Amino acid sequence: MLNIPPPEILLQLSINGALGGAMYGVAAVGLSLIFGTMRLIFLAQGAMIILAAYFVRALFYGLGIDPFLSLLIVVPVGLGVGWLIYQGLFRRAAAEEDRNISLLIAVGLMFLVQNLMTVVWGGNTAAVVTTYTASGIELLGVRTSFTRSMGFLIALAGTGLVVLFLRGTLVGKAVRAASEDMEAATLMGISPHRVNAIAFAIGISLAGAAGVAVATTFPFNPFAGFIFSLKALVALALGGIGNVAGALAGGIILGLIEAYVQYFISGGWTNAIAYGVFLAVLMFKPEGLFSRPYKKA
Amino acid sequence: MANRLLEVSDLDVAYGDVGALWGVSIHVDPGTIVAIVGANGAGKTTLMKAISGLVRPKRGEIRLGGASLVGRAPEEIARMGIAHVPEGRGLFRQMTVLENLELGAFQPKARPRLQQSLEKAYALFPRLRERAHQKAGSLSGGEQQMLAIARATMSDPALLILDEPSLGLSPLVVQQMFALIQTLHGQGVTILLVEQNIHQALKVADHGFVLKTGELAMQGSGAELLADPEIQKAYMGVLE
Numbered sequence: 129m130l131n132i133p134p135p136e137i138l139l140q141l142s143i144n145g146a147l148g149g150a151m152y153g154v155a156a157v158g159l160s161l162i163f164g165t166m167r168l169i170f171l172a173q174g175a176m177i178i179l180a181a182y183f184v185r186a187l188f189y190g191l192g193i194d195p196f197l198s199l200l201i202v203v204p205v206g207l208g209v210g211w212l213i214y215q216g217l218f219r220r221a222a223a224e225e226d227r228n229i230s231l232l233i234a235v236g237l238m239f240l241v242q243n244l245m246t247v248v249w250g251g252n253t254a255a256v257v258t259t260y261t262a263s264g265i266e267l268l269g270v271r272t273s274f275t276r277s278m279g280f281l282i283a284l285a286g287t288g289l290v291v292l293f294l295r296g297t298l299v300g301k302a303v304r305a306a307s308e309d310m311e312a313a314t315l316m317g318i319s320p321h322r323v324n325a326i327a328f329a330i331g332i333s334l335a336g337a338a339g340v341a342v343a344t345t346f347p348f349n350p351f352a353g354f355i356f357s358l359k360a361l362v363a364l365a366l367g368g369i370g371n372v373a374g375a376l377a378g379g380i381i382l383g384l385i386e387a388y389v390q391y392f393i394s395g396g397w398t399n400a401i402a403y404g405v406f407l408a409v410l411m412f413k414p415e416g417l418f419s420r421p422y423k424k425a
Numbered sequence: 426m427a428n429r430l431l432e433v434s435d436l437d438v439a440y441g442d443v444g445a446l447w448g449v450s451i452h453v454d455p456g457t458i459v460a461i462v463g464a465n466g467a468g469k470t471t472l473m474k475a476i477s478g479l480v481r482p483k484r485g486e487i488r489l490g491g492a493s494l495v496g497r498a499p500e501e502i503a504r505m506g507i508a509h510v511p512e513g514r515g516l517f518r519q520m521t522v523l524e525n526l527e528l529g530a531f532q533p534k535a536r537p538r539l540q541q542s543l544e545k546a547y548a549l550f551p552r553l554r555e556r557a558h559q560k561a562g563s564l565s566g567g568e569q570q571m572l573a574i575a576r577a578t579m580s581d582p583a584l585l586i587l588d589e590p591s592l593g594l595s596p597l598v599v600q601q602m603f604a605l606i607q608t609l610h611g612q613g614v615t616i617l618l619v620e621q622n623i624h625q626a627l628k629v630a631d632h633g634f635v636l637k638t639g640e641l642a643m644q645g646s647g648a649e650l651l652a653d654p655e656i657q658k659a660y661m662g663v664l665e
Contacts, residue, residue, distance in 0.1 A: 298528075301527060304520060305517045305528050308517045311479065311499075314478075314499040315508075315509050315515060316500075316528045316580075318528075319500045
């Protein structure tokens with residue numbers, strides 16, 4: 129029998145879990161977009177997040193730019209880098225029927241970025257420490273970390289902007305159309321390379337935003353990104369592949385699961401249970417928690 | 426002929442094992458309805474896919490208003506003025522009716538006219554206005570086919586390709602479909618129509634081409650082909 133803890137502890141757990149999970153969520157939104165048009169699991173997303181975190185750290189210690197203010201730099205740079213990554217690395221492979229080539233390129237990019245970061249910044253743990261790193265704020269009557277709350281807001285705003293783009297603009301609708309049926313989209317005059325590049329640009333700029341959240345919240349090292357990619361994958365499965373808002377929700381649910389497991393069972397179990405949930409969802413509800421089951425075609 | 430809108434000459438397509446084409450030549454004059462008829466597997470869909478760039482021909486030439494289409498990407502061919510409603514309709518089922526129609530006008534030259542094109546489409550298909558905010562996948566089969574055709578007209582194409590528009594529809598809806606094709610024709614739309622429903626197709630067509638196992642078997646005006654005893658025996662005996 130579990131001991132039911134007092135409600136304020138439950139609330140504290142829930143808030144911490146949700147705040148942490150939103151980071152997985154924003155990483156998953158990027159994966160979801162890229163998977164949508166390319167049918168590619170972009171395993172390097174976590175490495176890109178850590179790269180952005182190092183970039184934020186360099187801006188802070190090198191130029192004295194506040195980490196949250198650096199969003200104004202990191203997000204547009206992410207758009208450009210994402211565009212270049214597609215044009216430079218994936219454009220040719222995207223034309224191939226075989227998705228494995230793209231997947232291998234993503235894995236190669238992940239290792240390359242990890243090792244370049246090690247060369248440039250060393251393999252030790254790095255952190256961004258500001259005057260407000262240790263400050264807390266009151267949220268729903270619970271004391272919680274200021275930077276984590278900011279990270280949550282960044283995730284929410286980033287996902288919100290992406291959803292607005294996808295639903296409110298013709299180009300965004302073209303991205304959704306291409307995610308649903310690329311061949312039919314080309315018959316509308318939609319260029320696959322264009323929508324793929326857009327998905328990459330937005331995906332990497334989200335990695336940039338997530339990098340700000342990570343840099344301000346956790347210590348990190350060049351190899352910390354892989355776990356992020358895996359957690360984002362779990363969030364993606366929970367939210368339903370191809371459902372962008374669901375990906376954020378999936379991340380938050382994963383964060384909640386981790387927080388509860390850590391409290392009620394033990395810290396050692398969090399990852400095992402997270403991946404167990406991942407497999408269970410893929411086996412029993414592959415369309416995600418928020419969708420009706422696929423119609424059998 | 427100087428006045429040809431579409432000219433396909435001596436086309437070979439090697440496309441897996443099925444539906445390949447050998448030396449097929451067809452043409453479409455502006456303002457006409459041309460029907461491509463033939464049995465299942467005769468290569469009709471392959472021919473349409475070659476025209477819209479979804480499959481690459483091995484040999485031969487495809488020209489739209491004089492410009493070669495061979496080797497161009499489908500999105501480029503769409504922008505050059507060919508709207509292809511594929512077999513199975515190619516709707517974005519998760520998206521609304523309105524969103525599907527908007528995407529029909531995605532190409533730059535169609536975008537400024539989006540509102541007018543939308544009004545025109547709604548005038549022709551009033552049901553779509555009622556269902557504008559429903560998901561395309563929730564429509565009935567007939568409504569989905571109407572949406573697919575309406576979406577294709579949103580770009581005001583030089584050539585509208587309809588691949589098996591009557592497939593899977595009830596006889597009554599098939600009648601509506603052919604009436605609609607004639608209405609579009611009356612508005613000056615040039616239509617290339619692929620059908621297994623040979624009798625109906627030849628009745629509305631100005632000109633018809635009969636494909637048989639990947640080769641052109643016969644051609645003539647719709648009325649000539651309808652009256653041809655061989656066609657009647659080979660394709661319509663079972664239908665009449």
